[in-house]
Amino acid sequence: MANFDQFKKNWLRPFLFYGNNPISLIGGALTTASALVLIGFWVVEFLGHGGSNNPYLGIIFDLILPGLFVLGLVLIPIGILWRRSRLKAAGELPSIYPEIDLGDPVFRHGIEFVVIATFINFVIVGTASYRGVAYMDTPNFCGQACHVMAPEWGAYPVSSHAGVACTECHIAAGIPGFVHAKVNGTKQLLMVVAHDYPRPIMAGDKLPPARTTCLNCHNADKEIGDKLLVETSYGDDEKNSMTRTLVLLHVGGRDQFGHLSGIHGAHLGHIEYISTDSNHQTIPWVGKTNDDGSVTEFVSADAKGPVAGEKHIMDCIDCHNRAAHSFDTPEKALNKDMAEGSPSASLPFVHKQGLVLMKASYTSQQEAASKITAGLESYYRSQYPQIWNGQRAQIDQAAKTLVAIYSRNVFPFMKVTWGTHPNNIGHNDYPGCFRCHDGNHNAKNGKSVTSVTNDCSVCHNLLAVDEPNPKQLADLGMH
Template sequence: MPNAGSFRENWLRPFFFYGNNWLSLIGGAITTASAMVLAAFWVISVFGHGGSSNPYLGILFDLLLPGVFVLGLVLILVGILIRRSYLLATDQVPSFFPEVSLQDPAFRHGLEIVAVATIVNFIIVGVGCYRGVAYMDTVSFCGQTCHVMAPENAAYHVSSHSGVACTECHVAPGAAGYVHAKVNGTKQLFMVVVDHYPKPIMADSKVPAASATCLHCHNAHIDLGDKLLIHKAYADDSSNTQTTSLTLLHVGGQDVLGHLSGIHGAHMGRIEYMATDSANQTIPWVRKTNSDGSTTDFVAAGAALPSSAKPHVMDCIDCHNRAAHSFDTAQGALDRMMAQGSPSASLPFLHKEALTLLNAKYDSQTDAKTRISSGLITFYRSQYPSVWDTHRAQVEGSAAALVKIYSTNVFPSMKVTWGTHPNNIGHNDSPGCFRCHDGSHTSKTGQTITNDCSTCHNLVVSNEPHPKLLADLGMR
């Protein structure tokens, strides 16, 4: 075979001869080790990856490791060129290149170096990749290392889902979800690196459907019946007068006989909608699939249907859109914290002054921390010196509580302020339920999506100072 013999003499022998140098041998070891790790990763991906589903795996295995592989090839080539140039300059190029054979001590020695270096590099690269992937699966990586997610990280740690890993909700199972997460995560990293990311970062339809995430832990068909909500509010008078409201929320669901009731039951059928904005806050068109299979379309009065929008099947996330990253309003957060004892409702005009400080504009959280704390202290020192003298600890504790309220809800650097992120549960602070239940969504036959309050809840007590019902229930 002359072609094979010519290739061996003119290419293979010179390659191994010139490649027998430390730089090329190291490059060969790096290339081989990274290739082995990549091959193992590809095999696991094809035959069912049972390990991490982290969205940033693409950065590691699709960008960094291939880069390391190419670096090894470059080192091989550079080493060959350096040695060839040196031998040509010193007139040491042999007339015949040595035979490529294990019998040749120099060739065998080079293979031994490559083999040992490859094993060492494989262990280092493999362990490094494993530890990197394990770290990228942690909440600290998603919420702290990725600094632009500071608002979401703060809200996450005070949510009911604080024990659930980010990837459990943001990465759908299966190959499609896995690939989507890798591509999206890599894109997000580049946006952060080049400092070209949206402020604020808004949730969108790229979040996996509830059937792929939420329903792994929650039973959508369980009948939850009614739920009593207790809300305490405070007035802006000198005594911060407290009032209480009681709401009976008809959560409902599906009972053992298959009967549907309440809010959950009313939305368990197939409901589709089209929105005109990425946050799904303006919904001009709704379609409901009836029990007999027919459909009814509801269109908001005077609304123009979006030409490019596609119908979206409604699921849990369309209402529970801030399940793990909920941001409060200034008054809502203040009332809740005062009900827990701090800020102290015993301080005169605390509620009024606190709202003023919380709603003021600050350049940064550091600026807010300083001005909110000093503002409240200055108010009592100047306006109520006796209160400052006798209740200094309460004033300082209240100031610290206000700083905490602000720092978990407002992030000037990311343009996140009060009301930036709408919460679709309820309708007091954002459209929420009224996106569809506003009384203006009507079908061709004149049927309207109900906006009857009693369908979802009954207001049992409204802003009473001391509701008798709470005493009757043994609650305060």
């Protein structure tokens, strides 16, 4: 008891006396409020209920709030030293410090100030933290708050996943995925601040496996059946001749009797592969686990010697790698927009000239917009003056469409150009399926990956190829 009396007399009384100043009181309120918010967050995180999986949570809960906590601690001694120096200069240092007495109005008002300020700060800091986390969970933050995400943000609104928050696909479930995302998100922020980030930004191995993201919404075993794909193309001749290709895709899956079929069915087994690049475009080795547990290895004829490297388990993302951020080739983008009416196929050579203008090299999107527009106008003004005079509105609209196509696919400041981000669905524009199904990956028994899965008809049938008026469309009442 005597020791406590000495502590109260020599330390606690002076501390509370000098600490009764605005600077120290604000510091105490900041420290207490930030500590309460942090403790609340840690409890939610520990219990695993209601916590956000946003990677930038680390900025708030690992940097900002601890920073406020430390700032408050620093302000307390600063205020104490400030008040002591003022009293000393005025010759008002007490020889005996006041008793700790709640009846003392000065002491009581100081305590009341701390309590009120702490409550107010708790509300402010807690609300701001909650709103900040809620905002950082939105696609707008991920795509627009960081200018380096401009390419991904440009492709996201027109994707089939436009209504899905970025964090749903980019953050794995569970505490390990959450912690990894926080660390990685904070590291990326520091890279942007330091202006030291890769250009272009490639997904590579950064995406979590499909079982922790995609399969939260999708059922890989679901029987999809067949899907009719109609692709419209335009020629580079004066009339922009239109043709159509009809492909019957056997998406397949697992039916109610457990039978596997189609594209999904052929890949539902346990398949592993080794790639020699981070984007998984070059795959020299494939291993398929058979029903009896044995593994058939397929090695590319281009491989020189034994293939070594990390084995990846094939999942949805290996084919659906651009599910929410798909970039078109200039041909596909232009054909798609022309089929919808702009550029108008009535403009001579608009397909050919449009491709020439979009494929040209520009230093910025602004330069591209200016030169594409000027180039198309100059072409029709000089080569087709009658078209220039009679179809000016269609030419202006065509220029706007070409600029729009370029602007959502090419970003010079991030070194994203045509073909930078390959899409592994199909095999017309990029290797895609042919990374493995090229007839060049052979097992020791001489069979190739393609021969094991029978033939191309397992995945699709070509009903018509570049025909002006496919009979099948007429039979279906589609013209």
